[in-house]
Amino acid sequence: MQIELQLSPVGDGLLARDCHHELASALYQALSRSQPKLAEELHDGNHRSRLKLFVFSLFNSDPKPVAAELPDGTRALKFGSRIWMRFASIWPELVYGMAEALQKQKELNVRGQRFRLEEIRMVPTPDFRPTMTYRPFGQADFIVCRYQKDGKNYFRMPDDSEPGIPSCADLISGNLRHKLLRLREIRPDIFENLMSIGGLDASAVAALPIQVEFLPLMEGRAYRTRLTRIKGINVRAFRAPLRITAPEAVHRMVWETGAGSMNSMGFGLVCGGR
Structure with a gap:
C-alpha cells in the first residue's frame, strides 16, 4: 500500500x-x-x-x-x-x-x-493487468539499477549494453524476484497470499516471467540522469517510464516496494502511466 x-x-x-x-x-x-x-x-x-x-x-x-x-x-x-x-x-x-x-x-x-x-x-491501488506502465513518482524521483563486482558498486542506465554484465532490465527483474524471496522470509503469510492470487506455485519465484521495457521520457530523449552522493557513494540514477509484463504478485511488489534498488534510500517509488 x-x-x-x-x-x-x-x-x-x-x-x-x-x-x-x-x-x-x-x-x-x-x-x-x-x-x-x-x-x-x-x-x-x-x-x-x-x-x-x-x-x-x-x-x-x-x-x-x-x-x-x-x-x-x-x-x-x-x-x-x-x-x-x-x-x-x-x-x-x-x-x-x-x-x-x-x-x-x-x-x-x-x-x-x-x-x-x-x-x-x-x-488507491491500481487495477493490475498483466502489462502495466509505470513512471517515477512526482517531480524528482529516479530509479537506480545497481550491481556489485569485486566488492564495488556499479550503476547501469537503460541503454547500457556490455557482454557479461546484466542489463538494467535484467537487474530490475532480478531485484523483483529477490524482493519476493525476501518477503517469503519475513512475512510468509503475505507471500503465500500474493502467489495464490495468480495460482502460482510458491516455489517458482525464480521462474516467474518478468519482462521490463523502457519507454522514452519524451520525444527525442530516452531518459534523464542524476548523480547523487549518499554516504560517500556516487549514485547514478535515471528517470524514464517503464513497461512491465508479469504476474500480479510482481506488480504488487513494484507498487509497494519500488522499482530497482536503493528503495529505502528514496529511489524507485512509482505511479501509474507515462
Whole structure:
C-alpha cells in the first residue's frame, strides 16, 4: 500500500539537493518515537544490510522547488508552500506504524528543517493487468539499477549494453524476484497470499516471467540522469517510464516496494502511466 503525506514548511523550506539519507533518517526517527521496536528491527536488527521492502519518494511542491543554497554553500532546493511525498510498503504494519508515528509527531524534521504534517491519505491501488506502465513518482524521483563486482558498486542506465554484465532490465527483474524471496522470509503469510492470487506455485519465484521495457521520457530523449552522493557513494540514477509484463504478485511488489534498488534510500517509488 502507498500513503501520501501532505506537508507545509514551518521555516524557509530549504533542503540540500542530495537529501536522500537525511529524509530516510527523518522517517526512521519518527518511527522510533512511536514504534521503537519496529524501527530498531528495520535499522539495526534482522533487516540491517538486507532488503527492507519499503520505499519513499522525495519532496514535491507547489510552487515547484527552485535552486538555492544552504548557509554553508551546499546546493539546495527551496520548496513551495504545499509539499507532498509518498511512503509505501508490502508490509502493512510498517505503513500503519509510519502513519501513526507521523500523526503523533505532527511534523517531519529533516536536518533541522521542520515540515508540518497537514494530512495523510491512502493512495488507491491500481487495477493490475498483466502489462502495466509505470513512471517515477512526482517531480524528482529516479530509479537506480545497481550491481556489485569485486566488492564495488556499479550503476547501469537503460541503454547500457556490455557482454557479461546484466542489463538494467535484467537487474530490475532480478531485484523483483529477490524482493519476493525476501518477503517469503519475513512475512510468509503475505507471500503465500500474493502467489495464490495468480495460482502460482510458491516455489517458482525464480521462474516467474518478468519482462521490463523502457519507454522514452519524451520525444527525442530516452531518459534523464542524476548523480547523487549518499554516504560517500556516487549514485547514478535515471528517470524514464517503464513497461512491465508479469504476474500480479510482481506488480504488487513494484507498487509497494519500488522499482530497482536503493528503495529505502528514496529511489524507485512509482505511479501509474507515462
